[in-house]
Amino acid sequence: MTENNYIAINTLQHYIFCPHQWGLMEIEQQWCENIFVVLGNLVHEKVDKPFLTENRNGLHISRSLPVYSHKYKIQGVCDVVEFIKNKKGAYIKQLEDNYIIKVVEYKRGKPKEFNQVNYADSIQLTAQMLCINEMFNINCEGFVYYASIGRRCKLNNFNELTNVVFNIVEEMTKFLQNNTVPPITNTSRCNGCSFKEICIPNAKTKLPFNSLIKHSWEEQFEKTT
Ligand code: SF4
DSSP states (O other), rough: OOGGEEEEEGHHHHHHHHHHHHHOOOOOOOOOHHHHHHHHHHHHOOOOOOTEEEEEEEEEEEEEEEETTTTTTEEEEEEEEEEEEEEEEEEEETEEEEEEEEEEEESSSSOOOOOBOOOOHHHHHHHHHHHHHHTSSSHHHHHHTTTTTEEEEOOOOHHHHHHHHHHHHHHHHHHHHHOOOOOOOOSSSGGOOOOHHHHGGGGGOOOOOOHHHHHHHHHHHHHOO
């Protein structure tokens, strides 16, 4: 596997929402947008300015920073990465000083509960943090900024979620290597799905989802929350 076919971090959320939806996009190259997707894109427009950086009083902010992890075979773009000068932080060669690092992902929605980062958001943020830790040899902190409440929520269960990310990426890689779209799930999520019109979940036979694959990461995630 080369860097060119590492799993894209922004596709993890599609797989978590519905593996079949992810397969339609990534394997069959189909794409549908609904109002929820459009609103999400608008939030990201504010931060998607590649390589834009700011410096003020020991705070260095990188926006749309490309990241990767060779260990986890993932790659993506972090909305915002803050480097804060701090003697207790790690030495960052590119900035020639010691810094702590905060990764911030922007989302249009609101947290599931006060101060608790949502399921798919947690996984996406964990994947980004794994990349930053590997790239800068550091233990970073991670936050999700929820536009609807106008504040950040901190991710508190990073260590536990690393295994969840590993298992999800492993599953996605197997589907990609086999060129196989995961089966239809036909759950309540279908009502808000942008692929409902082309997937037509009720008109097709619901295939038994491979229980080993399904539960390997879902049960693990439940234990960490
Ligand atoms: S309509 Fe339902 S089964 Fe089909 S892709 Fe969307 S969520 Fe998955």
